[in-house]
Amino acid sequence: MLRWLIALLILANLLMFAVARGMVGPLPAAGAREPHHLLQQVHPEALNTRPIHPEEAFDQPRVGGPAPAANVQSTPLGQ
Known part of the structure; x- marks a missing residue:
């Protein structure tokens, strides 16, 4: 019984x-199966970058600077 199992695994x-x-033929992932994705690729030469102004960067973290103070209002609990 064990011989047949080993032979089957081999x-x-x-x-x-x-x-x-x-x-037995090419693998399915070897060719272009979805050529329409090539037409939807982003062209890096068409991308434009611009610096962020301080009024736009209110939620951006500053590396190396102090941690921003949390904008939290608190009131004493009533008993």
Whole structure:
């Protein structure tokens, strides 16, 4: 019984080796399966960058500076 199991596992490994090497045909991921995605790619030459002005950067963290104070209002609890 164990001999048949080992023989079956060896055959399965040989089959997967043949598939991985492309002996039974190309792998599905080898070709362009979705060519319409190539038309939707972002072209880096068309992107423009601009600096952020201080009024636009209110929620941006400042590296190396002090931590911003939290804008929290508190009132004493009533008992």
